[in-house]
Amino acid sequence: MIKGFAGRVLEVDLEARTAVFRPLDEAIARLYLGGKGYGTRLLYDLTPPGIDPLGPENPLIFATGPLNGSLAPQSNRFAVVCKSPLTGGIGSSACGGSFAFGMKKAGIDVLVVRGRSAGAVRLEIDGDADEVRFLDASDLWGLGTGAAQKALGKGMHHAVIGPGGENLVLYAGIVSDARIAGRCGVGAVMGSKRLKALSIQGTRKLDMEDEAGFKKYTQWVRQVFKGHPVLGEKLRRFGTMGIVNTTNGRNMIPTRNFQEGHHPDAMGLSGEYLEDHGLAGVRSSCLHCPVACGREVEVPGAGRVKGPEYETVGMMGTNLGVTDLEKVSHWNWMADELGLDTISLGVTLGFAMELQERGMLETGLRFGRAEGVAEMIEAIAHRRGLGDDLAQGTRRMSEKYGGKAFAMHVKGLELSAYDPRGSYAQGVEYATTNRGGCHVQGASMYFESTGPLTINPQNLKLKAELPVVQQNLACAVNSMVLCIFTTYGLIPRQVHALKPGGWTHRLARVIFENSGPAYRLIMGSKLLQVTWLDTWLSRITGLRFTPGHLQEIGARIFNLERMYNLREGLTGADDTLPERILREPLFKGMDSGHPLDQLLPRYYRIRGWDSHGVPLPETLRKLKVRT
Amino acid sequence: MTVTLELTYDMAKALGTRALQVEGARTVAEALRAARERFAGREGDFERMAGVAAIAVNGVLVAHRREGVRLADGDLVTFVKTAAGG
Numbered sequence: 048m049i050k051g052f053a054g055r056v057l058e059v060d061l062e063a064r065t066a067v068f069r070p071l072d073e074a075i076a077r078l079y080l081g082g083k084g085y086g087t088r089l090l091y092d093l094t095p096p097g098i099d100p101l102g103p104e105n106p107l108i109f110a111t112g113p114l115n116g117s118l119a120p121q122s123n124r125f126a127v128v129c130k131s132p133l134t135g136g137i138g139s140s141a142c143g144g145s146f147a148f149g150m151k152k153a154g155i156d157v158l159v160v161r162g163r164s165a166g167a168v169r170l171e172i173d174g175d176a177d178e179v180r181f182l183d184a185s186d187l188w189g190l191g192t193g194a195a196q197k198a199l200g201k202g203m204h205h206a207v208i209g210p211g212g213e214n215l216v217l218y219a220g221i222v223s224d225a226r227i228a229g230r231c232g233v234g235a236v237m238g239s240k241r242l243k244a245l246s247i248q249g250t251r252k253l254d255m256e257d258e259a260g261f262k263k264y265t266q267w268v269r270q271v272f273k274g275h276p277v278l279g280e281k282l283r284r285f286g287t288m289g290i291v292n293t294t295n296g297r298n299m300i301p302t303r304n305f306q307e308g309h310h311p312d313a314m315g316l317s318g319e320y321l322e323d324h325g326l327a328g329v330r331s332s333c334l335h336c337p338v339a340c341g342r343e344v345e346v347p348g349a350g351r352v353k354g355p356e357y358e359t360v361g362m363m364g365t366n367l368g369v370t371d372l373e374k375v376s377h378w379n380w381m382a383d384e385l386g387l388d389t390i391s392l393g394v395t396l397g398f399a400m401e402l403q404e405r406g407m408l409e410t411g412l413r414f415g416r417a418e419g420v421a422e423m424i425e426a427i428a429h430r431r432g433l434g435d436d437l438a439q440g441t442r443r444m445s446e447k448y449g450g451k452a453f454a455m456h457v458k459g460l461e462l463s464a465y466d467p468r469g470s471y472a473q474g475v476e477y478a479t480t481n482r483g484g485c486h487v488q489g490a491s492m493y494f495e496s497t498g499p500l501t502i503n504p505q506n507l508k509l510k511a512e513l514p515v516v517q518q519n520l521a522c523a524v525n526s527m528v529l530c531i532f533t534t535y536g537l538i539p540r541q542v543h544a545l546k547p548g549g550w551t552h553r554l555a556r557v558i559f560e561n562s563g564p565a566y567r568l569i570m571g572s573k574l575l576q577v578t579w580l581d582t583w584l585s586r587i588t589g590l591r592f593t594p595g596h597l598q599e600i601g602a603r604i605f606n607l608e609r610m611y612n613l614r615e616g617l618t619g620a621d622d623t624l625p626e627r628i629l630r631e632p633l634f635k636g637m638d639s640g641h642p643l644d645q646l647l648p649r650y651y652r653i654r655g656w657d658s659h660g661v662p663l664p665e666t667l668r669k670l671k672v673r674t
Numbered sequence: 675m676t677v678t679l680e681l682t683y684d685m686a687k688a689l690g691t692r693a694l695q696v697e698g699a700r701t702v703a704e705a706l707r708a709a710r711e712r713f714a715g716r717e718g719d720f721e722r723m724a725g726v727a728a729i730a731v732n733g734v735l736v737a738h739r740r741e742g743v744r745l746a747d748g749d750l751v752t753f754v755k756t757a758a759g760g
Contacts, residue, residue, distance in 0.1 A: 277758045290759030292683055296752035298733020308733060309750070311680075314692055319683035340760070357759035469733060487760065499756045503738040535758050543756065547728035548737060556737075635732040635749075636740075 049076055050256040051113030051587035053154040059170065059179060061240050062103060062162035066179035071156050077590070078671060081112030081156055083139050084526035084604040086128030089159065090137070091607060091674070096614045100132035100232075101215060101239040103163035109150065109206070109245070110158075113587050114527040116151025116253040119265055119579075120272055121530035123148050123334040125223075131231040132239075133217045133391070133440050134459035136612040137481050138231035141525055142206075143333030144223030146247065149204025153249030164241040171203070174249025184243040188213060191384035192222035193352075195244060203246040209386025211428040212238035216438040218391030218461070222383065225341065225353035226333060229388035231460065231482055256589030264586060268579045271536065272337055276499070276543040278536045282340045283330070285318025287357035292317050293497050294361070297504075298634060299469030301366040301462070303414045304397035305455050305625075308466045308633050312370040316360040318342075321372065338532060344376045355379035355389070358486075361464025362393025367400060368415035378420060385428035391440060392427070394461035396420065398441045399433075401453055408448045452626040457484030458617065467624065467641050468633040470495045470504045474641040475650055476514040478622045479660075481608035487531050489517030494559075498535075499543040500552070502560040505634070507642065509560055511649040516570045519601030526604060527584065537578055567653070571595045603670045606654075606662050610674045619660030622647060677745050679705050680752040684723045688716070696751075702729055702736055702743040705751050727753035 048054040048071065056069045075088050086108040098104045108128040115122055125147035131138025150158065153174020160170075169184035187195050192209040199205050204223070211219035212234030219234030220227040228234075255261050272278040281289050291313055294300040298308035314320060321342060331341035331353055344354035355363070355376055363382075364375045382389045402408040410433060411419045426434025436444055441461050445454035455462045460483025467474030472491035480488040491513050495504035502509055524531055545552040559566075573595035576582050581592040612621075623629070629640045651658060655666030667674065679694040686692045689712055699705040706724070713720035729736045730752045736743055745751070 276756075281756075282758055285757075287759040290757035293754055293757040294759075296680065296730055296733070296754040297735075298730075311693070314683060314686065317683060323687070493758060497757050497759065501735070503735075505734065505738065532758070532760070546725065547756075553737065634734060 048073060049113070049588050049590065050254050051117070052076055052081065053151060053156050053251065055155050056157040056159065057155045057172070057179070058159045058161065060162045061160065061164040061168060061242060064181050068177060078600070079604055080523065080526035080600060081115075082110045082126040082526040082528035083128060083141070083522065084600065085157055086110040086126055086139070087137065087604060087607050087611065089157070090128050090130065091611050093159075094130065098130060100130040100135065100138070100236060103161070103240065105130045105236055105239075107160040107233070107236050107240065108157065109160075110528075111147050111150050111156055112527040114529055114583055115147040117255065117261065117583070117587055118335055119529070119583050120269055120335070120337050121333070121533045122528070123336065124528045124530055125150060126525055126528050127221060127228045127233045129233060129236045130615070131482065132215070132235050133232040134483050136458060136483070136615050136617050137608045138233055138236070139482050139525070140220065140228035140230045140233045141528065142221060142223050142228035143226035143336070143530065145204045145334040146206045146223035146245075147528065148334050149247040149249070151253060152251055153247050154251040155247070158245070160240060160242060163239065167241050167243055169244040169246065170242070172245070172247040174247065174251060187243045192386050193384055196222075196224070199244060199246055203248040205244055205246050207244040207386075208234045208237045209384055209428070211386040213243070214428060214430045214438070215239060216387060216427060216430070217440045218388040218395075219386050220388050222386055224333070225331060225383065227383065227386070227388070229390065230485060234386050255587045257586045261583065261586040264579075264582060269337055274540065275536050276540055278338050278532065282338050282532065285322060286340050286342045286354070287318070288316065288321055288342070288355065288360055289318035290357050290497055291360060292319070294465060295365075297469050297496050299466040299496060300361055301397075301464055301466055303368045304366060304401045304453060305462070305466060305627055308469060310365040310368070310370060313365050315370045316364045316372055316375065321354070324372075333530070336530070340532065346377050346380045349380050352380045353383060358464050359389040359393070362390050363396070366393050366397045366464070367420070369417055371417060374417045378424060381421060381424050385424065387424070387428060390463055391461040392424065394455050395437050395441050395444065396423065398444055398450065398454055399423075399437060402448055402450055405450070407450060455625050455627065457624060458482075458621050460484050462625070465492045465496070466633060467628055468637075471507070471641060471646065472504070472510040472513040474624055474628065474643060475510055475646050476518060478624050478643055478647065479514065479650060480518065481605065481612055488521050489514055490521065490531055490534070491517050493535065499538060499545070500555055500559060502556060507645060509563060509566065511646050511653055512563060512567055514650065515653050516567060516598065518605055519598045522601035522604040523597040524580065526600065527580070529580070533580065571598045599670065603672055606667060606670055606672045607674070609662055610667075610672065613661060622660050675700070675747040677705055677747070677749045677751055679709055680750060681709070682723055682727055682753045682755060685720075685753065688713070688719060688723070700745055702731065702745065702751060705745065724753060727755045730754050
């Protein structure tokens with residue numbers, strides 16, 4: 048078995064109440080690593096086309112990778128893979144917390160949950176005794192995610208759902224500690240199995256090829272992170288909310304359901320404001336993470352709880368026209384407790400507000416007003432009244448009530464808090480990402496609009512190449528499994544030190560912007576081990592990795608996801624953006640929106656796909672994607 | 675002709691206002707001069723705070739604008755700092 052893997056897959060059948068340990072498939076691990084890659088391969092192999100995402104035949108796959116359990120910074124994440132009830136295509140989500148660490152300590156790389164329990168159930172997995180206990184969870188059913196974890200106690204690592212998952216809200220997530228695998232409705236799939244909680248423990252040790260070398264190298268990386276302007280300073284000091292003033296200043300923070308990109312009072316939702324106004328004083332982090340990007344806030348009635356992320360203050364703040372941080376923090380806490388994805392929730396609420404504004408539906412929700420929002424969040428989680436419709440997500444809402452032109456989703460997954468009209472490559476990424484409109488499957492916006500070396504985000508240069516490279520990298524990162532923020536550290540501090548507008552900054556930007564194919568060649572090079580990503584993998588597994596290998600593995604995973612989507616009935620026609628984004632200008636002097644039609648053909652060519660977005664046989668052959 | 679100048683968080687904190695209305699500024703440089711004047715006696719602070727930010731007009735960095743540094747009535751000038759979020 049490759050080092051870094053425990054070598055075991057645990058398959059649980061909730062209907063038959065059986066649990067079987069099987070050996071990890073080493074050939075798959077070599078091709079796809081672990082995490083999202085291994086999970087996608089399993090989903091593809093285990094299921095026939097056309098299954099009901101909320102049926103017992105949809106497997107819920109929890110997958111770790113070779114870096115989990117290694118104590119590498121930002122490596123306590125697991126991937127969840129299944130068919131998404133929200134999109135009907137590939138469902139994947141990732142989560143921090145401590146559950147991934149628990150899985151590896153239990154000697155389990157991948158956990159596959161199949162079937163459906165007759166009643167509410169929870170699982171206890173003891174990796175040392177190789178024992179799986181099926182326990183009645185009726186006393187936990189109905190509890191919030193925090194309360195449920197508290198009831199489960201401190202001895203084990205937990206992953207739970209809240210009422211949102213129990214009631215099959217299509218954008219319900221799975222919570223570990225204070226973190227959530229929010230996207231794609233993975234929590235609804237867990238709820239459909241009547242599985243309330245997973246608890247896991249073990250004392251096994253991760254077997255590494257070069258443990259001493261890994262430790263020494265990791266010590267150095269920790270120092271790099273500590274002194275890094277983003278990982279050691281900005282994210283650490285302000286959390287992800289530290290980006291609010293940047294996206295607002297760049298006219299790309301979703302405002303009033305993406306009708307605008309700027310809110311004059313957005314500063315009140317920023318990380319700087321949070322730091323200054325005593326709502327927080329404590330950082331929070333996933334297990335062993337030196338960055339600690341999380342914040343704790345004081346919420347009336349709840350005490351000190353996990354604070355909102357940028358995505359939450361974007362989608363449930365400015366997107367609703369609300370800039371009261373206390374209100375948004377309260378809604379965030381509610382969503383976390385109920386186990387709901389705040390991105391999809393915020394977009395769906397924003398859509399309901401616009402329906403109200405246009406007189407298309409009486410929702411009782413209005414832009415700029417907090418009244419009714421908390422009640423609606425509760426109604427969604429418990430599927431009461433209009434909440435039952437909102438629980439279906441924006442796409443289904445628009446199919447029922449109209450407003451498709453301003454239903455802000457791609458493939459059924461609601462857009463994140465970066466308006467792509469201010470970030471063209473991000474728009475291509477939203478349109479083509481297999482799980483739908485999501486920002487962390489590449490994060491191109493960092494190179495266009497928010498990072499230290501931003502190319503012009505509103506021309507066509509590098510806008511097809513960048514998403515390909517970034518999506519491949521993200522696929523690999525999600526299969527190790529690491530946090531995407533690890534990649535932010537790859538831009539050296541010297542680049543951050545360049546004076547904005549200075550000649551060196553301009554020169555670097557122009558070179559980057561015009562690098563085109565050379566950029567892909569450099570990123571795809573297998574000559575040298577360059578980054579901590581490939582170095583960590585090499586020292587743990589004993590196999591040789593370079594940035595080029597990561598690009599290749601990432602492309603393999605991305606193409607397999609694509610094949611899965613095609614198999615499930617999605618087509619190239621789904622690689623699009625909401626009509627509002629394509630047609631409505633957001634910036635002064637623009638006469639339309641995002642120029643996706645000018646970029647998509649080039650993106651397809653770079654991917655090795657035909658003009659309909661279908662991977663060519665030679666592309667699949669070259670990447671060893673077996674379908 | 676009026677343009678709005680939106681400040682960085684640090685500047686806003688120092689001046690006690692998030693935004694300034696500037697009359698008659700035809701270029702970005704003139705708008706920045708108006709902001710600098712508000713920091714009278716603390717020019718060093720202004721330079722330090724402004725030095726770490728790029729300038730955008732209506733959300734577009736000056737370096738990327740077809741109009742370069744010229745301003746029109748109703749324009750919004752913002753200081754934009756590098757950041758990373760999720």
